[in-house]
Amino acid sequence: xNAPNELGRFGSGNSVRRLEDPTLVTGTGxxxxxxxxxxxxxxxxxxxxxxxxxxxxxxxxxxxxxPGVVGIYTGADLVAAGVKPxxxxxxxxxxxxxxxxxxxxxxLAVDVxxxxxxxxxxxxxxxxxxxQAARDAVFVDYEALPAVVDVSDAAEPxxxxxxxAASGNVSAEARHGDAAKAQAxxxxxxxxxxxxxxxxxxSAVPMEPRAALGSVDPATGRLTLRLSSQMPSGARxxxxxxxxxxxxxxxxxxxxxxxxxxxxxxxxYPEDAIVAWSALKTGKPVKWVADRSExxxxxxxxxxxxxTGELALDANGKVLALRVWSLANVGAxxxxxxxxxxxxxxxxxGTSIYDIPVVDYRFRALITNTAPTxxxxxxxxxxAIYNIERLMDAAxxxxxxxxxxxxRRNMIRPDQMPYKNPMGQVYDTGHFDSITRQALELADWNxxxxxxxxxxxxxxxxxxxxxxxxxxxxxxxxxxxxTVNVSGDGYIEIFTATMAMGQGIVTTYAQxxxxxxxxxxxxxxxxxxxxxRGVGFGSAGSRSLFTAGSALKVASxxxxxxxxxxxxxxxEASALDIEYLAGRFNVVxxxxxxxxxxxxxxxxxxxxxxxxxxxxxxxxxxxGCHICEVEIDPDTGETxxxxxxxxxxxxxxxxxxxxxxxxxGGAVQGIGQALCEQVVYDTESGxxxxxxxxxxxxxxxxxxxxxxxxxxxxxxxxxxPLGVKGVGELGTIGATPAVVNAVVDALARSGxxxxxxxxxxxxxxxxxxxxxxxxxxxxxxxxxxxx
Amino acid sequence: xxxxxxxxxxxxxxxxxxxTLLLVDLLRTRLGLTGTHVGxxxxxxxxxTVLVDGQPTKSCTMLAVQADGxxxxxxxxxxxxxAPHAIQQAFMECHGLQCGFCTPGMVMATAALLSKHPNPxxxxxxxxxxxxxxxxxxxxxxxxxxxVAAKSLAGAR
Numbered sequence: 001x002n003a004p005n006e007l008g009r010f011g012s013g014n015s016v017r018r019l020e021d022p023t024l025v026t027g028t029g030x031x032x033x034x035x036x037x038x039x040x041x042x043x044x045x046x047x048x049x050x051x052x053x054x055x056x057x058x059x060x061x062x063x064x065x066x067p068g069v070v071g072i073y074t075g076a077d078l079v080a081a082g083v084k085p086x087x088x089x090x091x092x093x094x095x096x097x098x099x100x101x102x103x104x105x106x107x108l109a110v111d112v113x114x115x116x117x118x119x120x121x122x123x124x125x126x127x128x129x130x131x132q133a134a135r136d137a138v139f140v141d142y143e144a145l146p147a148v149v150d151v152s153d154a155a156e157p158x159x160x161x162x163x164x165a166a167s168g169n170v171s172a173e174a175r176h177g178d179a180a181k182a183q184a185x186x187x188x189x190x191x192x193x194x195x196x197x198x199x200x201x202x203s204a205v206p207m208e209p210r211a212a213l214g215s216v217d218p219a220t221g222r223l224t225l226r227l228s229s230q231m232p233s234g235a236r237x238x239x240x241x242x243x244x245x246x247x248x249x250x251x252x253x254x255x256x257x258x259x260x261x262x263x264x265x266x267x268x269y270p271e272d273a274i275v276a277w278s279a280l281k282t283g284k285p286v287k288w289v290a291d292r293s294e295x296x297x298x299x300x301x302x303x304x305x306x307x308t309g310e311l312a313l314d315a316n317g318k319v320l321a322l323r324v325w326s327l328a329n330v331g332a333x334x335x336x337x338x339x340x341x342x343x344x345x346x347x348x349x350g351t352s353i354y355d356i357p358v359v360d361y362r363f364r365a366l367i368t369n370t371a372p373t374x375x376x377x378x379x380x381x382x383x384a385i386y387n388i389e390r391l392m393d394a395a396x397x398x399x400x401x402x403x404x405x406x407x408r409r410n411m412i413r414p415d416q417m418p419y420k421n422p423m424g425q426v427y428d429t430g431h432f433d434s435i436t437r438q439a440l441e442l443a444d445w446n447x448x449x450x451x452x453x454x455x456x457x458x459x460x461x462x463x464x465x466x467x468x469x470x471x472x473x474x475x476x477x478x479x480x481x482x483t484v485n486v487s488g489d490g491y492i493e494i495f496t497a498t499m500a501m502g503q504g505i506v507t508t509y510a511q512x513x514x515x516x517x518x519x520x521x522x523x524x525x526x527x528x529x530x531x532x533r534g535v536g537f538g539s540a541g542s543r544s545l546f547t548a549g550s551a552l553k554v555a556s557x558x559x560x561x562x563x564x565x566x567x568x569x570x571x572e573a574s575a576l577d578i579e580y581l582a583g584r585f586n587v588v589x590x591x592x593x594x595x596x597x598x599x600x601x602x603x604x605x606x607x608x609x610x611x612x613x614x615x616x617x618x619x620x621x622x623x624g625c626h627i628c629e630v631e632i633d634p635d636t637g638e639t640x641x642x643x644x645x646x647x648x649x650x651x652x653x654x655x656x657x658x659x660x661x662x663x664x665g666g667a668v669q670g671i672g673q674a675l676c677e678q679v680v681y682d683t684e685s686g687x688x689x690x691x692x693x694x695x696x697x698x699x700x701x702x703x704x705x706x707x708x709x710x711x712x713x714x715x716x717x718x719x720x721p722l723g724v725k726g727v728g729e730l731g732t733i734g735a736t737p738a739v740v741n742a743v744v745d746a747l748a749r750s751g752x753x754x755x756x757x758x759x760x761x762x763x764x765x766x767x768x769x770x771x772x773x774x775x776x777x778x779x780x781x782x783x784x785x786x787x
Numbered sequence: 788x789x790x791x792x793x794x795x796x797x798x799x800x801x802x803x804x805x806x807t808l809l810l811v812d813l814l815r816t817r818l819g820l821t822g823t824h825v826g827x828x829x830x831x832x833x834x835x836t837v838l839v840d841g842q843p844t845k846s847c848t849m850l851a852v853q854a855d856g857x858x859x860x861x862x863x864x865x866x867x868x869x870a871p872h873a874i875q876q877a878f879m880e881c882h883g884l885q886c887g888f889c890t891p892g893m894v895m896a897t898a899a900l901l902s903k904h905p906n907p908x909x910x911x912x913x914x915x916x917x918x919x920x921x922x923x924x925x926x927x928x929x930x931x932x933x934x935v936a937a938k939s940l941a942g943a944r
Binding site for chain 2: 015017018021025026031034129206207208209292293665668669693706707
């Protein structure tokens with residue numbers, strides 16, 4: 001355990017052992033399904049087996065009389081009770097300039113089911129088994145309707161039209177840049193490379209499935225809703241304001257331990273709303289826990305975009321213009337985040353670290369009969385960086401240039417900071433060439449040929465891939481409020497509305513508190529996950545440390561200042577003569593002083609309390625260079641990652657061990673996208689084919705033997721008082737293109753040349769083997785006409 | 788319905804159970820031992836790993852009635868917050884956990900691995916833990932935790 005004596009070892013910069021761990025490693029954490037209420041009943045959901053169907057009738061008569069059944073509710077029941085649909089896309093426009101559209105997203109499907117797995121009927125019973133048995137006795141008569149699950153299919157003129165207001169199945173469109181200028185650049189360019197790229201649909205798969213437990217206090221009528229959520233306040237607000245139409249203070253959302261989120265556990269889900277509503281209606285506690293198959297069916301999916309990207313370059317390899325035209329499958333209901341991620345957030349970093357003067361971006365969000373999409377680690381930035389990094393490698397191959405050299409010729413220089421990119425985003429700092437140079441050295445880039453020969457001698461193909469990139473962090477939410485409570489009982493309690501889900505923020509925040517207060521770290525208690533204690537945006541977009549951490553530092557400093565004047569009173573001295581050091585206020589030049597906690601115990605409420613909000617001045621721009629080498633077995637198509645090095649600019653570092661964990665853990669998720677993960681809907685039947693972990697392939701322990709992960713802390717962010725940059729998503733964003741570029745390189749070197757660029761993710765053994773035989777998938781080009 | 792008698796973490800347990808009750812549900816809901824987790828429905832994730840007579844077993848794929856007459860060891864029997872087991876200590880030292888949901892299963896699988904291979908090779912570590920999924924750590928620190936635990940246990944002998 002952490003020894004409480006050497007205070008300097010527990011402040012920023014140290015790899016302090018995590019405070020979260022003793023509970024978690026002994027299995028004494030409190031995940032949502034670990035919590036139970038006396039008398040609780042269980043919710044089971046009957047889900048649509050059709051991708052698109054009219055609900056003709058629902059017969060609950062057999063189910064209603066089954067043992068233990070407490071209630072059965074349909075979409076119509078909820079509408080009659082005044083339950084409103086969930087919010088959908090807002091703030092975007094359709095191609096004709098009218099507001100973006102979506103079918104209404106009812107909590108339980110009303111009249112029409114729009115994707116396989118959409119919840120249609122809710123069944124409450126005393127035990128889970130009874131609820132499931134009764135669910136299986138509910139009979140829904142469906143009339144199948146024409147369906148479409150693939151986004152390119154949905155864009156075809158003869159596709160089933162899923163919503164009258166969404167002609168062409170287009171929910172929203174966004175264009176950025178200057179199409180005419182880009183056209184001129186492409187016409188005059190010495191070189192043009194073009195790629196049709198698939199960003200396959202992914203599932204976040206946190207190891208803990210979603211769960212909810214709602215219970216009403218009979219005395220007050222208040223609902224306490226326990227969720228596995230990254231955003232307790234957001235879930236509460238949507239539930240109260242939009243769905244149930246009740247005052248916010250009638251609902252308290254509490255969050256305990258969360259077994260992974262990765263963006264998927266943001267916002268309100270229909271299941272949460274059903275738990276809340278039925279707990280209020282019946283007065284009984286209601287519990288719901290998702291099966292893994294329900295997670296694959298109905299949790300918000302990630303990515304699912306098809307892109308045609310083009311790069312125009314001059315004879316020296318300077319990029320003149322970038323075109324990115326994409327169709328994004330936002331699923332059956334266009335959610336606010338699902339659309340924003342693809343139409344705005346991703347495009348914000350489309351030119352990445354490169355000094356590209358002209359862009360022509362055309363993005364369309366299409367609805368299909370699939371589960372809605374939402375944030376998944378990186379949320380738009382992986383798509384953008386994959387596009388540019390695949391194009392850079394293709395350009396290097398075309399020009400016969402080293403891929404690192406081509407990139408370095410186009411990088412924004414430090415003397416160009418602050419740099420405004422074509423989307424109007426301003427990068428405050430960045431030493432991109434230095435990071436890349438360090439990564440090349442770390443990866444022994446120049447020694448590749450020897451390793452290539454050695455692999456070949458063993459009958460293996462070898463390839464190397466590089467990704468140099470930046471990313472945008474914050475979730476577009478820059479303010480955080482923190483309360484600090486120094487208790488006379490000898491501890492400091494700090495509340496924030498950000499939310500732990502494995503990323504180590506409790507320990508990191510405690511280290512920041514130690515920096516200011518200089519007390520042993522075991523005196524610091526970080527409190528989260530309770531909307532009664534405070535509200536805020538929550539944890540997403542790698543924002544927690546630089547927003548809430550900054551607020552915590554400021555609040556802690558204010559607390560010390562306030563305490564100084566209280567100490568001055570207690571010591572009958574002038575505040576100017578008081579200094580604070582390591583938990584004690586001293587009158588300078590004397591031996592008179594008072595301990596921080598003793599001072600607190602003498603206050604009227606036996607505490608010193610501070611509340612403070614801080615707004616940071618902008619996003620942080622973490623960046624890095626990831627370099628991967630792969631070996632491919634030509635007989636089986638299996639790809640092994642044999643080397644993975646990265647240099648990462650993450651600004652100042654509070655806990656190096658935790659930061660490395662985020663980079664490496666994130667990288668493995670990116671590798672999963674590159675090599676093995678994909679959510680697949682059968683295009684004929686609309687059925688989900690990857691409904692279990694037997695079908696959806698996650699990386700296992702043999703995926704990577706070791707990472708060479710280094711951090712450059714010499715370029716602090718200027719946008720927050722800590723100088724840190726958000727790291728949660730950086731590894732994921734860099735890994736996917738680094739790995740794919742490595743496989744393409746190996747295939748190109750095997751004799752395929754530029755044809756290798758036609759491969760698409762995931763690069764499964766089957767896909768790679770087929771490529772080696774000269775067989776490539778057909779990836780339809782995206783054609784979005786000019787205005 | 789059947790009456791089963793078994794040992795759980797060394798303690799005798801007698802329960803009347805439906806024949807369809809899974810071992811993991813006996814542990815979590817009957818005995819309140821919620822450290823063993825359910826992460827999937829097809830036996831893929833390993834979050835439910837316990838030891839049955841010392842053998843690593845996915846408790847989601849075993850019926851409670853099958854445990855009649857056997858000894859079950861769960862994460863709760865490995866160590867406590869005040870006195871963690873050497874394996875748990877190694878996971879904490881090596882940052883081998885982030886969200887913690889897969890961790891009890893990883894610890895139990897590690898216990899089984901090290902009892903069979905006290906000084907495991909990298910290949911043996913991969914084979915021993917290939918039935919346990921983690922979505923957070925990327926596995927490298929988990930493998931290191933196993934190596935450190937092996938050294939620690941060897942040193943203690």
